Amino acid sequence: MLETPTGGDEALTAVTGAADNQVIAIDNLSLTFQTADGPVHALSDIDLTIGKGEFVSLIGPSGCGKTTLLRVIADLEQPTTGTLLVDGVSPHRARLARAYGYVFQAPALYPWRTIARNVALPLEIMGLSRAERTERVARNLDLVNLAGFERKFPWQLSGGMQQRASIARALAVEPDLLLMDEPFGALDEIVRDHLNEQLLQLWAKTNKTVVFVTHSIPEAVFLSTRIVVMSPRPGRVYDVIDCDLPATRTLDTRETPEFLAIAHRVREGLRAGHSYDD
Amino acid sequence: MRDLVTDFIVNHPLLPILAGLAALMALMLSASGEAGLVIAVPRLVLAALALAGGAAFCLWRSEWAILASAASAHLTAWFLIESLAQLAGAAGAGFWALTIGAWLMAWYLAERLSALEPASAGARRIVNIAVPVLFGVWLLVLWELIVRGAGVPWVLLPPPSQVGVRFAASLDILAADFRQTFMKAVLIGYALGCGAGFVVAVLVDRTPFLRRGLLPVGNMVSALPIIGVAPIMVMWFGFDWPSKAAVVVIMTFFPMLVNTVAGLAAAGKMERDLMHTYAAGYWQSLIKLRLPAALPFIFNALKINSTLALIGAIVAEFFGTPIVGMGFRISTEVGRMNIDMVWAEIAVAALAGSLFYGLVSVIERALTFWHPSYRS
Secondary structure: OOOOHHHHHHHHHHHHHOHHHEEEEEEEEEEEEEEOOEEEEEEEEEEEEEEOOOEEEEEOOOOOOHHHHHHHHOOOOOOOEEEEEEOOEOHHHHHHOOOEEEEOOOOOOOOOOOHHHHHHHHHHHHOOOHHHHHHHHHHHHHHOOOOOOOOOOHHHOOHHHHHHHHHHHHHHOOOOEEEEEOOOOOOOHHHHHHHHHHHHHHHHHHOOEEEEEEOOHHHHHHHOOEEEEEEOOOOEEEEEEEOOOOOOOOHHHHHOHHHHHHHHHHHHHHHHHOOOOO | OOOHHHHHHHHOOHHHHHHHHHHHHHOOOEEEOOOEEHHHOHHHHHHHHHHHHHHHHHHHOHHHHHHHHHHHHHHHHHHHHHHHHHHOOOEOHHHHHHHHHHHHHHHHHHHHHHHOOOOOHHHHHHHHHHHHHHHHHHHHHHHHHHHHHHOOOOOOOOOHHHHHHHHHHOHHHHHHHHHHHHHHHHHHHHHHHHHHHHHHHHHHHHOHHHHHHHHHHHHHHHHOOHHHHHHHHHHHHOOOHHHHHHHHHHHHHHHHHHHHHHHHOOOOHHHHHHHHHOOOOHHHHHHHHHHHHHHHHHHHHHHHHHHHHHHHHHHHHHHOOOOOOHHHHHHHHHHOOOHHHHHHHHHHHHHHHHHHHHHHHHHHHHHOOOOOOOOO
């Protein structure tokens, strides 16, 4: 309450001082949408730091602000109060520096471009040379197992392949930070399991920091090093759970007692945080 | 899922039976007051034989019905047209029975052709073209037979053959009119109107005050009656083609403006956010996302305008023009009762308009192949 602007600056210095290992530092962040029905508290007093190389899942029921939080990190929404640093700078500067790759709920591939040219889209905007573009497109399509589909159009591919192409497009920017907003939410469970395994392998290979929004408990436990459980009205962090399963995880990992224990704790958190009055 | 009527027509030889009955009946009816019975007019007898023979063949060998009905319908039509030299203006019941029979046979042919589902793409394309061509040809055949057989005055409706003769004899005049109206007024007006509509749409999209200020004015411009504007344009730009091009500009500007503004808003929120995450500038977003997404809308306007432009240019010529141009020719030849020349100009306009529209459609297909309505 007694915090002065100077105090805020000190806190900011403290955050940047320890920033070597911190990719995202969120401090006392709130966001209120003004709507015709009055203010909606989408995010309230969020404190969260995410270190380099972590895989952090944001999980919660719909309306808990997990997507909004991801969009604030990406500078697609502006917080009402609080501070947020991405790579030690404001989200706006991080966006202009193309510090992150964003994967949306839908593939959002442009139907008039082939798969290769869709992946090349951010590279064209960055002004990379043709040779560099060609090389990066080939490498990243290979990474998501889409080599050979360069000349297909998005609508000629299955939903899972389209989402893989959109991941390749985010990776082609070569960001250290990957923001993923329920990327597999629209896919069936078999495809989803398969892509989860592939994403883990990709993460192990590239050593990127990932922030992953989901509403699936098994998906969150299977992928993450840390799980942030959020609750709605107002959107806030209810629990942060370390997910210390072995680094190499297969679908069988899901049957182990350790996995089930963590999944249980996540479910408890979701249940406790969810208000059932409505 | 074809409907029951079509199914019945294709699978049962009802139409050939009716056509054959018409042929047999015709042999007992009169050809005309002067020429007597049909059996006295050799060409009508041949027509009846061709029709009855085709009908019999269709019943005998159903798998050859397409070839048989095609040969029979067109031979009958040929003999009927030949017989008009003798019967013109006084055709009797026998003539009309044969006309109806030939029409039934052509109908049967069209139904059989439409029901074909060829495996190869090339054959499918031929069938797709053959059916509308057949339809158009038979429209002309019936027009010719009815107008000449019943002796309709040519001032009301000249037969297509007469229009054709006039067309062939006036190629130089038609070509000069086409150059004046289409190549100058229509094309230049179309390019200027569509171009200006597009540029203003981009400006309107960029600047909110223009959207509020200019879009209502654009609405007003579109509501201007062309009949009222054309004489004013003649006063401003003179008698020659520039005044007609100006009318075309006014007619084409607004559809292009409205459609492009709507098209620029067509790109989805996620696609725009994507551009935002890449820190793309206004022009990069415009060229790489919003214009491609707007293409279906822009081509919609280009297609609407391709027909509007021709109408505008022709009507504008009614209000003062040098002594050349399609609109000028139509208005003066009507006054001189040369209706066949008017029809020849209408044919040129229809042909030019269809080709223009078709060309825009072909370009549209090539550029918006990705749109759900064209995906294969």
